[in-house]
Amino acid sequence: SGAEAMTLMKGGMKEYSLMEIDALKVIEEKLGRLTLGLGIVGAILSELPITPSRLLDTLNRPLPIRDISWNEREVISLKNHEILVRLLDVCLSIFEHADGPRSLAIRMVQVCGWFAPSAVPVHMLALAAHKIPKKHRRGPRWRKWWRTLTCGLATSRMQRSEAEAAAMLTRFGIARCSAKSEYVQFHDMIRLYARKRGGTRTAQAVVQSVYLRGSIKHSSEHLWAACFMAFGFGSDPFLVELRPSELMFFVKQIVMPLAINTFITYSRCNAALELLRLCTDALDRASESMLAHAGKWRETSFSCFRPAQSEAQYTYLWQEIALLKASVLETRAKLMLRGGQYDIGDDLIRKAIFIR
Structure with missing residues (x-):
């Protein structure tokens, strides 16, 4: 109802002038009484010395031009809520004003959209935020030298801890506290906004944080998302291309244990076998890519200048990928045999033996 919407937006303030009440009603109408947006408005008015009319003026300003592409489903779910996008932009501007452009809270918002829809451990969310690659911009040498001298002071002044950044997100209504301790959860619209704002470069950071900190017991949903x-x-293509060494670690630590656990514990046989099949395809792509790069390297390098140690390491890595593929095939075969697919399992075993 209108009274409930007004209560959500008033935040900590109990009384406003008639002009400010009218501004709140305009904001309510623009948001379409979307509970998520109303809560964020109330949080902003509670946390900052700002009036509803001034907030309305800020929301009426034109959005900065961004290279954002929308598909049909996203148009329905988010583009029709343009005022919510403006509101989220305001929140991120507040975080940037408080902590600087490399604000941990901003980066945590940018990566949240690539995690699974379930609650996210704060430490994993923060690690993904730290893994976002910096945008390199060339500047004067004196500026780089000055940053080197003052980086310690800047870090102590601007950087917040993981807990403080997560608390800021919950205070402003961007994240919600979870029933699990030190976990936060994000609304689907905020996750969609984050994917559009951060782009696929933040997906790489999420995958890295998952295989470094994830576990089947506590974060299996996020392992699947990775x-x-x-x-x-x-029909969805892969978004993240891991380096061969990263892919090997990912397969050993995440993929194979996850597939076995899914098959044995939950009896989701098709999902586990499909995961291992896609994993085999990824190892094939990595192996072919390494062979292609090695061929170009040999064509463009003089033998007297070619580092023998690097070539030996390259060969060793290629062999390790081949052996890992054999292990994946063997695991697929064992699961096939448990499921009664004897012909396919026998064929996979033969392929694994041939590789070894």
Whole structure:
């Protein structure tokens, strides 16, 4: 109702003038009484010395031009709520004003959209935020030298801890506290906004944080999300291309344990086998890519200048990928045999033996 919407937006303030009440009603109408947006408005008015009319003026300003592409589904879910996008932009501007352009809270928002829809551990969210690659911009040498001298002071002044950044997100209504301790959860619209704002470069950071900090017991949903991004599923292409060394670590630490646990514990046989099949395809792509690069390297390098140690390491890595592929095939075969697919399992075993 209108009274409930007004209560959400008033935040900590109980009384406003008639002019400010009218501004709140305009904001309510623009948001379409979307509970998420109303809560964020109330949080901003509670946390900052700003009036509803001034907030309305800020929301009426034109959006900065961004290279954002929308598909049909996203148009329906987010583009029709343009005022919510403006409101989220205001929140991120507040975080930037408080902590600077490399604000941990901003980066946590940027990566949240690539995690699974379930609650995210704060430490994993923060690690992904720290993994976002910096945008390199050339500047005068004196500026780089000055930053080197003052980086310690800047870090102590601007950087917040993981807990403080997460608390800021919950205070402004961007994230919600979870029933689990030190976990936060994000609304689907905020996750969509984050994917559009951060782009696919933040997906790489999420995958890295998942395979470094994730576990089957505490974050299996996020392990699956990382697999979707690294391998793709169905008609969705893969978004993240891991380096060969990263891919090997990802397969050993995440993919194989996740597939076995999914098959044995939850009896989701098709999902586990499809994951291992896509994993095999990814290892094939990595192996072919390494062979292609090695061929170009040999064509463009003089033998007297070619570092023998680097070539030996390259060969060793290629061999390790081949052996890992054999292990994946062997695991697929064992699961096939448990499921009664004897012919396919026998064929996979033969392929694994041939590789070894």
